[in-house]
Amino acid sequence: MSENRRKGGIVSETSPKHRYTYGDYLTWDDAQRYELIDGSIYVMSPAPGRRHQEVAGEFHRQLANYLLEKECAVYIAPFDVRLPEREKRDEDIATVVQPDLVIVCDDNKLDERGCKGAPDLVIEIILPGSAGRDRKTKRELYQKHGVLEYWIVDEHQSTVEVYLLNAQKQYGKPEIYTTQERLPVSIFSDLAIDLKMVFKA
Numbered sequence: 001m002s003e004n005r006r007k008g009g010i011v012s013e014t015s016p017k018h019r020y021t022y023g024d025y026l027t028w029d030d031a032q033r034y035e036l037i038d039g040s041i042y043v044m045s046p047a048p049g050r051r052h053q054e055v056a057g058e059f060h061r062q063l064a065n066y067l068l069e070k071e072c073a074v075y076i077a078p079f080d081v082r083l084p085e086r087e088k089r090d091e092d093i094a095t096v097v098q099p100d101l102v103i104v105c106d107d108n109k110l111d112e113r114g115c116k117g118a119p120d121l122v123i124e125i126i127l128p129g130s131a132g133r134d135r136k137t138k139r140e141l142y143q144k145h146g147v148l149e150y151w152i153v154d155e156h157q158s159t160v161e162v163y164l165l166n167a168q169k170q171y172g173k174p175e176i177y178t179t180q181e182r183l184p185v186s187i188f189s190d191l192a193i194d195l196k197m198v199f200k201a
Contacts, residue, residue, distance in 0.1 A: 073105075
C-alpha cells in the first residue's frame with residue numbers, strides 16, 4: 001500500500017502481517033473504500049459503472065416497495081455490516097463488509113454505524129476482480145455467520161445465483177435464475193423479483 005495510506009493508519013505491504021480491526025477501520029481517512037475479513041484488508045473496486053448502479057437500483061426499488069410499512073428494511077452500499085465472532089466491542093471486530101444490498105429484519109442489529117450481526121439477505125453484484133471473493137470467501141463468510149439467503153448477481157451474464165441456508169447451517173448447490181424469470185425471495189412468502197426489469201437493456 002502507498003505511503004499516504006500508511007498515514008491513514010494502514011501498515012504498508014512491506015510490514016509484517018498485521019491483523020486489523022473495526023477500530024482501525026474507523027481511523028482510515030483516505031478516499032479509498034475497504035472491507036475487512038478476519039482482520040485482513042480487501043481494497044474495494046473504484047466506483048462501479050452505470051450498469052452496476054442500474055441493476056442495484058432496480059433491486060432496491062422492488063425490495064423497498066415491498067417492505068414499505070413492514071418490519072424489515074433494505075439498505076444499499078455503502079453500508080457497513082459488522083460480523084463479530086462473538087459478543088465483543090465494536091472496535092475489536094475483525095470483519096466488516098459492504099455488500100451491495102442487505103435486508104435486515106431485526107431492529108436490534110441496527111445502529112447509526114450500520115448493522116452488527118448477520119443480515120437476513122445479502123446481495124453482491126460481482127465486479128471484475130471480485131468474482132472469486134464473492135463466490136468463495138464471502139460465501140463462506142456469510143454461511144459461517146448465518147445469513148439466511150445470499151445472492152450473487154452477474155450483471156454481464158444477467159444471472160443470479162441464490163444460496164439458501166439449510167437445516168445444517170450450510171449453503172447447498174445454488175439455484176440459478178436468468179433474465180426472463182421471477183426470483184422468489186425465500187425469507188418472504190409473497191415476494192418475487194422481476195429479473196426482466198432488473199436486467200433490462
